[in-house]
Amino acid sequence: MNEQAIKDLLYKLADDLLILGHRNSEWTGFGPILEEDIAFSSMAQDKIGHSLAFYTLLHELGEADPDTVAFTRNANQFHNSQLVELPNGEYDFSLIRHFLYDNAEIIRFEMLSQSSYEPIAKVATKLKGEVKYHVLHANTWIRNLGSSTEEAIARLQTSLNEALPYALGMFEPSAYEQDLIDASIYRGEEAVKAAWQQRIRAVLEKTELQLPDLESITPITGGRTGSHTHHLQPLLDEMAEVFKIDPAAEW
């Protein structure tokens, strides 16, 4: 039942996590302070572990094994939102993206933990506890830096304005949206987006940052159907560089 719809949902979830996990890992050795270096590295490890949980569910539904799926597809076969593939930029951009992404992710996991499709519900139940730490990290830094110095506030505001159209692209509805909602598998992107707006607003209200009128922003979509920025393919090439030297190697 609804197998194609479930696969599409799993690919969205897994690909977002894998790509953002890789971007987070690019902070290893470059964090502005040691604690942040460790935080982004730890979140990278979590995200990639979480993507593995979803790729494993896909494998159980007949897709290729997780390594093959992760390392051998081209950019146009990825279903991640464009938000997660954008380069890290400076720390302010990475932090804003982390804040916008993880506040959506935790809502997805909370909703999916109630899914009628049991394998997803089990994984989401487990992961929502872990991602709480990511949300805590993002919200703490946004609250602190968003009401600190003039430069910090200005940088975060610029990054927020740049990231928002891509962040809204996370909620691009799939072709199976209504099927998933009708089958109580997933409550759908509109429901996630509505809850997400409330959560990010509640944090931003405690800072000097201004949340622009989201209705006036045109979302940048396409990622869910394989249309990506020119930043994704180089990321994939780098990620798969070692794997491709010897795809049959035992690790």
Add this chain to the structure above:
Amino acid sequence: MLTKEHILTLLEEVKDPEIPVLSLVDLGVITGVEISEEDHVTVRMTPTFAGCPAMDYMKKDVERTLEKHGIKHYTVTMTFDNPWDSNKISEKGRKALKDFGLAPPPTYDLILDLDILEYATCPYCNSGNTSMRTPFGPTLCRSMHYCNDCRQMFEQFKPL
């Protein structure tokens, strides 16, 4: 004739590779042991953190330990059926963590509020006058704290 109790006693030997005083049984990651009429042993495990790189090692260690004790027919599976949370760490496990210098995770009722991270108890001097420095430590399962009384950094096994 094998028994569940016997298998659990054997598994007491298997320690967390990063916390060598803590057995997997006390850590709470062994979620089930079943023995069939033909003495086939099934051990169910669940990860602490889904991205923990030690889980695969722990699974292999369970297999090695079963073999060492002459158990020929076994299956070890990793599932999310009965997901791990930090309340699953036994009293014995909590004491082992504290003796190792790691604050055990506080127990909680039903829903975890991460505000409790601000109230970690220092494993060295037992003071509650501590503050969290970062929720991410040297491994996925540890957060970093500072004790305002004995003035030392310490790690806490994260509540989850």
